[in-house]
Amino acid sequence: MASAADVRSILSIPSPAAGPSQQKKPTGTTRKPEGISRELYSLIGPSTPALAAQLVKPRLKQKPNLGGGGKVKWEWRKFKNDARSDTLELGHWVKAAENPNDEYKFAKYNALPAVYEWSQDEYAHHLKDSEWTKEETEYLFKIASDYDLRWYIIHDRYEFPNGPTRELEDLKDRYYSVCRKLIRNRTWAGDEASKNQLLQSFQYDKERETLRRKYVVNLSNRTPEQIQEEEALYIELKRLEQNERQFKRDRENLLRILAGVDSGLPDIVEDDATLIIVDPKKKKLKGIDLDLPQMRELTAPVIKRPPILNKNAAYDAQHCIIRNDPPPTTPATKVAHTPAYMRSFKLPYPKAAIAQRVNGLLAELGVSSSRLVMPTQANCQHLESVMDAATNLVELKRVLDKVNQDIDVLKNRLQIKDEGGDSASVADGMELDDRATTAEPEENGRSQSVLSARSTRSRKHARRSMSISSVDTSAPSSARAGTKRQKRM
Amino acid sequence: MVNYGGDEVSALVLDIGTSSLRAGYAGDDTPKAIIPTTYGYIPQYNDGDVSMNEAGVSGSLVRHYFGHSGPSLWRANMEVRNPITDGIISDFAPIPALVRHALEEVMRCSASEHPILVTEPSWNTPANRERMAEIMFEEFQVPAFYIANTSVLNTFAAGKGSALVIDIGQSVASVAPVVDGFVLRKGLQHSSLPALVQGNARNLLLSQQNPLRPPIDLYPYQLIASKQAVEANALPRYTMREDRLAGTTHSWRRWCEDREVEEWIQTVAGVLDQGWNDQAVQHRSAKQYEFPTGFNTWFGSERFGVGELFFSHPPQLHAGNPNVPKPLPNLITESLRACDPELRQVLLSNMVLTGGGSLFSGLADRLSTELSRTFPHCKIHAPGNPVERRYGGWLGGSILASLGTFHQLWISREEWQEHGKNIVGQRCK
Numbered sequence: 001m002a003s004a005a006d007v008r009s010i011l012s013i014p015s016p017a018a019g020p021s022q023q024k025k026p027t028g029t030t031r032k033p034e035g036i037s038r039e040l041y042s043l044i045g046p047s048t049p050a051l052a053a054q055l056v057k058p059r060l061k062q063k064p065n066l067g068g069g070g071k072v073k074w075e076w077r078k079f080k081n082d083a084r085s086d087t088l089e090l091g092h093w094v095k096a097a098e099n100p101n102d103e104y105k106f107a108k109y110n111a112l113p114a115v116y117e118w119s120q121d122e123y124a125h126h127l128k129d130s131e132w133t134k135e136e137t138e139y140l141f142k143i144a145s146d147y148d149l150r151w152y153i154i155h156d157r158y159e160f161p162n163g164p165t166r167e168l169e170d171l172k173d174r175y176y177s178v179c180r181k182l183i184r185n186r187t188w189a190g191d192e193a194s195k196n197q198l199l200q201s202f203q204y205d206k207e208r209e210t211l212r213r214k215y216v217v218n219l220s221n222r223t224p225e226q227i228q229e230e231e232a233l234y235i236e237l238k239r240l241e242q243n244e245r246q247f248k249r250d251r252e253n254l255l256r257i258l259a260g261v262d263s264g265l266p267d268i269v270e271d272d273a274t275l276i277i278v279d280p281k282k283k284k285l286k287g288i289d290l291d292l293p294q295m296r297e298l299t300a301p302v303i304k305r306p307p308i309l310n311k312n313a314a315y316d317a318q319h320c321i322i323r324n325d326p327p328p329t330t331p332a333t334k335v336a337h338t339p340a341y342m343r344s345f346k347l348p349y350p351k352a353a354i355a356q357r358v359n360g361l362l363a364e365l366g367v368s369s370s371r372l373v374m375p376t377q378a379n380c381q382h383l384e385s386v387m388d389a390a391t392n393l394v395e396l397k398r399v400l401d402k403v404n405q406d407i408d409v410l411k412n413r414l415q416i417k418d419e420g421g422d423s424a425s426v427a428d429g430m431e432l433d434d435r436a437t438t439a440e441p442e443e444n445g446r447s448q449s450v451l452s453a454r455s456t457r458s459r460k461h462a463r464r465s466m467s468i469s470s471v472d473t474s475a476p477s478s479a480r481a482g483t484k485r486q487k488r489m
Numbered sequence: 490m491v492n493y494g495g496d497e498v499s500a501l502v503l504d505i506g507t508s509s510l511r512a513g514y515a516g517d518d519t520p521k522a523i524i525p526t527t528y529g530y531i532p533q534y535n536d537g538d539v540s541m542n543e544a545g546v547s548g549s550l551v552r553h554y555f556g557h558s559g560p561s562l563w564r565a566n567m568e569v570r571n572p573i574t575d576g577i578i579s580d581f582a583p584i585p586a587l588v589r590h591a592l593e594e595v596m597r598c599s600a601s602e603h604p605i606l607v608t609e610p611s612w613n614t615p616a617n618r619e620r621m622a623e624i625m626f627e628e629f630q631v632p633a634f635y636i637a638n639t640s641v642l643n644t645f646a647a648g649k650g651s652a653l654v655i656d657i658g659q660s661v662a663s664v665a666p667v668v669d670g671f672v673l674r675k676g677l678q679h680s681s682l683p684a685l686v687q688g689n690a691r692n693l694l695l696s697q698q699n700p701l702r703p704p705i706d707l708y709p710y711q712l713i714a715s716k717q718a719v720e721a722n723a724l725p726r727y728t729m730r731e732d733r734l735a736g737t738t739h740s741w742r743r744w745c746e747d748r749e750v751e752e753w754i755q756t757v758a759g760v761l762d763q764g765w766n767d768q769a770v771q772h773r774s775a776k777q778y779e780f781p782t783g784f785n786t787w788f789g790s791e792r793f794g795v796g797e798l799f800f801s802h803p804p805q806l807h808a809g810n811p812n813v814p815k816p817l818p819n820l821i822t823e824s825l826r827a828c829d830p831e832l833r834q835v836l837l838s839n840m841v842l843t844g845g846g847s848l849f850s851g852l853a854d855r856l857s858t859e860l861s862r863t864f865p866h867c868k869i870h871a872p873g874n875p876v877e878r879r880y881g882g883w884l885g886g887s888i889l890a891s892l893g894t895f896h897q898l899w900i901s902r903e904e905w906q907e908h909g910k911n912i913v914g915q916r917c918k
Contacts, residue, residue: 081896088633088901090498090604106496106893146918152829153671157918168829216830224863 073097083110115145116182126181132174136160144175169209176204259340322377344375347383350391357394358387365390496893501600503588504608504639504883507573508659508845511883512591515606515890519876520883522595527744528583529554529567553583555590560744563711565736569744575681576610576661581620585628592629600625604633604899606890608882611640611665611672612679618917619910626905633899635890636917640665640672642885643843646877647870653836655821655856655869656882657846659751660684662799662817664824666836671918676827680814682799683846690758690795691750702786709745709781712737716783725784753778757788759850760796763858796849800859818859837864842871843881 007013036044073096078089081104118127123134132140139160147153155168179202188195222230316322350358362368367386372379500515505526513520531552554560560569572580572587592600605625609618618636625634640654644667651668663679665672697704702722712734716727757776761769770790779785800816807813815823825833840860842853853871860867872878889895900916908915 083897084899084901086901086903086907088899088903090633090896090899092496092498104893104896106494106896109894110897147671150669150671152668152673152832155829156671156673156675213830220830220833227865 079104082107113145113148115141116179117141118178118182122182122185126185127178129174129177131170136163137174137178140171140175141178167210169206169213172204172209173206176202320376342375343377343380344372347372347375347380347387350387354391354394354398358390361390361394362386494893495891496896497891498896499603500633500890501592501596501598501603501605502608502883502886502890503591503605504880504886505573505578505584505587506658506882507571507576507661510587510591511880512588512596513883513887515887517887518884520880522591523880524556524587524591524595525560526573526587527560527569527571528587529560529562529564529569529741530583531564531567533566553586555583555587556594560741561711563733563737563741565733566738567741568738569740573660576658576663576679577613577617578621581624584621585624588624588629600629600631603631604635604890605629605631606635606637606886608639608642608886609636610661610679611638611663611674611677613638615914619913622900622905622910622913626902631902633901634905635899636913637886637889638672639882639885640667641670642883642889643841643881644670644885645888646843646881646885647841647872649839649841649870651832651835652839652841652870653821653824654841654843655817655847657683657817657842657844657849657852659846662814662820662844662846664817664820666824666828666832668832668835673828673832676824678815678820678824680820682814682816682820685814686795686798686849687747687750687754689798690754691746693791693795694750694753699791705780705784705786706782707746707749707780709742709749711745713781716781719783719785721777722786723784725780725782727782749780753780754795754849757792758795759793760799760852760855761793762851762854764800764855765793765797796851796855799849799852800855817856818863821860822863834866837867840867840869841881842869843878845879847871848875848878 074093075096076091077094077100078091079094080087080089083104083106123137127137129137140158143154143158147157151168151172155166155171158166158171160166180199183195183199183202349355365386367383372383495516497516502511502513502515502520504511504520507526509523510526511520512522531554533550554562554564554567560567570580570583572578572583574580578584588600592598607621607625609621621636622634625631640656640663643654643656644650644652650670652666654663654665654667656663656665660681660683661679662682663677665678666676667673691707694705694707703724706725708727708729712730714728714730716725719725757778759773761773763769767790770793773789773793775787775789776792777785777787798816800818802813802816825836828836837860842856847853853869857867857869860869872881877884898916900912904912904916
């Protein structure tokens with residue numbers, strides 16, 4: 001094959017005595033970095049040192065480092081266990097580096113339970129019990145400490161010669177009562193709280209425990225038949241509940257088909273679709289304010305009532321039944337049919353434009369327009385009349401405001417027109433007017449807010465906040481008042 | 490090391506059961522030495538008759554044979570005896586020699602250098618455990634000794650602190666409630682149920698009632714010189730070793746027969762997992778088994794009848810004998826009844842099935858079926874590993890004796906000399 005020199009001679013290129021790339025190589029200043037194979041290095045050259053870091057030679061899985069490589073010397077050493085009372089020396093393998101005088105590391109797990117002891121005197125004074133002899137009490141405490149207060153085992157191993165048979169509760173009760181008495185009667189070094197806490201930890205209610213055990217026994221002594229019966233009853237109950245739900249759903253569906261969309265039956269949570277059809281305003285009303293129990297109480301008698309039997313007025317009066325006979329002109333078609341409805345559903349509702357003000361007004365009166373606690377017919381009528389009056393009032397006030405504003409505007413215009421006419425007299429007149437209106441509402445707080453709407457413009461801020469209806473107009477009026485004041489100055 | 494609380498002091502663990510004696514180092518997972526508890530002896534032994542290398546015990550008129558080449562080898566006039574009755578050691582005379590054989594001949598270690606933990610069944614008597622301590626301290630010169638309860642050790646081997654241990658051995662089945670590492674003695678139940686099952690199987694094999702096959706001769710292979718292959722159910726063709734028949738003792742013959750029965754039980758017998766059902770039995774495949782005489786046959790439904798005895802007894806069994814051992818469900822129910830009602834659920838959800846006898850085919854499944862009928866929320870822990878099942882007691886001892894916190898409980902030689910026998914009862918509760 002032709003070498004590079006041959007090619008050069010053919011192409012008559014002068015031999016590159018001093019090529020920059022060839023000159024660098026033999027200098028040897030850049031050594032092949034670690035981790036790159038020789039072939040790869042000869043390809044990429046020394047110009048790409050950044051790659052070298054990434055191309056670290058792949059290594060085999062790292063060998064586990066067992067004990068740091070160095071040998072660990074182990075030796076068979078005799079040791080003494082501090083948890084033992086004798087001089088038994090057992091041997092085990094330990095690292096030679098360990099201190100032979102160290103305490104045996106398992107000795108610390110030898111935790112001994114704190115068991116109370118008492119003197120003859122203490123027993124005579126505090127601990128006497130007609131059921132227990134002193135010897136048996138001592139035996140109990142000994143066995144309790146022997147078995148580390150594992151009561152089931154204590155009860156199992158409890159064999160006091162010539163003693164009566166003791167239940168687990170008897171043993172526990174005696175033990176804890178003795179402990180409590182000892183704590184109570186000994187001088188206590190710490191504070192009262194810790195003493196009470198300790199007493200609390202020795203609390204034992206024998207009656208309650210016995211009762212609980214009785215329940216446990218009863219529960220475990222059920223025969224398989226009883227358990228089966230219990231389960232069967234439970235399943236039956238679940239089934240009945242499900243049936244009831246199913247029945248309700250079916251009935252409701254049926255009534256919907258027969259009676260139209262809004263049948264107004266109790267216990268029916270109407271879905272959104274029907275509500276939208278009825279009235280978007282009512283949706284809010286129902287969703288928030290009507291609770292089901294109330295509805296049930298109210299309408300239940302109406303539903304139960306057999307339609308033909310009780311047509312006499314006396315019965316109706318007695319049971320507060322008011323009949324709304326449908327107008328005779330309506331045809332008996334499905335479209336004209338009025339389904340049963342709640343009286344409270346048909347409460348008057350103010351026009352949307354002024355609803356806020358009317359509601360505010362009613363709230364000021366202490367009347368809740370949306371929720372009647374007892375929507376009897378009389379109450380409903382009352383509410384209706386109040387609502388009407390409020391609506392009228394608000395309407396009137398609006399008109400009044402408008403007229404007043406017009407007057408103001410016109411007056412201003414007149415004033416500008418006059419240009420230097422006696423503005424003082426106009427101002428005086430206005431002040432007089434203000435005074436006259438502010439004097440009167442003191443007697444009646446309620447009417448004030450409504451009637452003084454005109455005067456609020458010039459009144460002080462604290463006053464204004466008293467009524468919601470006046471707040472509505474406050475922002476533009478204050479602005480107006482500001483401009484007026486500026487002009488007056 | 491401290492992570493799992495272990496600290497090995499190279500203690501020995503010795504577990505003596507009816508069928509075998511297990512010995513090994515604490516911390517191991519299997520015993521090093523497993524030798525039969527049964528031993529052979531020749532009462533009127535004469536030194537001059539045998540070669541010198543066998544004459545280990547000189548001057549003694551009775552010659553004992555222990556270990557794997559002990560009772561299982563045929564020897565002229567050799568009697569066979571088991572020192573265990575009803576699960577506890579009734580004859581202490583051969584025990585030191587038996588233990589010595591396991592420790593010194595098989596394990597090749599000296600008991601005087603190792604603390605030793607010995608097991609005992611839950612119904613062991615105080616006199617018995619004191620005797621065991623005496624043997625260990627006085628004859629083996631052990632530095633420290635402890636005796637632990639097999640039920641408790643089985644609980645530990647299963648990784649539990651509280652359990653209802655159902656231990657089915659070779660001769661005794663026991664049910665012991667263990668709470669926090671202590672056996673509740675009031676709830677302890679045991680009966681010789683496995684022996685009953687084995688006796689029943691033996692009768693079955695020897696009986697002449699089956700028209701399909703002749704009664705089976707349970708000759709051990711040691712007595713058979715040659716045999717020929719025969720068809721199933723055909724009469725076996727074999728020749729006996731006539732020379733041995735004269736020197737064969739009754740006890741050795743009986744022991745060998747029992748071994749054959751046991752082997753048959755382990756290979757063929759089983760129990761249906763859903764209770765006895767004639768139809769279900771028909772669906773199970775028959776198994777072929779060949780006896781040492783060469784006689785072989787298929788065992789169909791009768792192989793399942795044997796296991797039923799673990800769970801229920803036919804009425805005629807009670808009629809003949811009022812002291813019939815109780816079946817397993819009764820043992821368990823009675824054990825639970827004696828326990829505190831609050832403990833019952835704990836025990837029921839922590840049942841440990843152990844012992845070599847529990848490897849009886851299908852027994853674990855059947856037991857769980859039977860129990861779940863009475864107790865809906867029971868759970869049986871039965872190790873799948875046969876070694877763990879057979880040597881559960883030893884394994885628990887191995888765990889216990891290698892715990893760092895256990896070493897304060899050893900009865901040391903010094904304490905033994907100071908307090909005498911009473912220390913055993915005080916320390917090993």
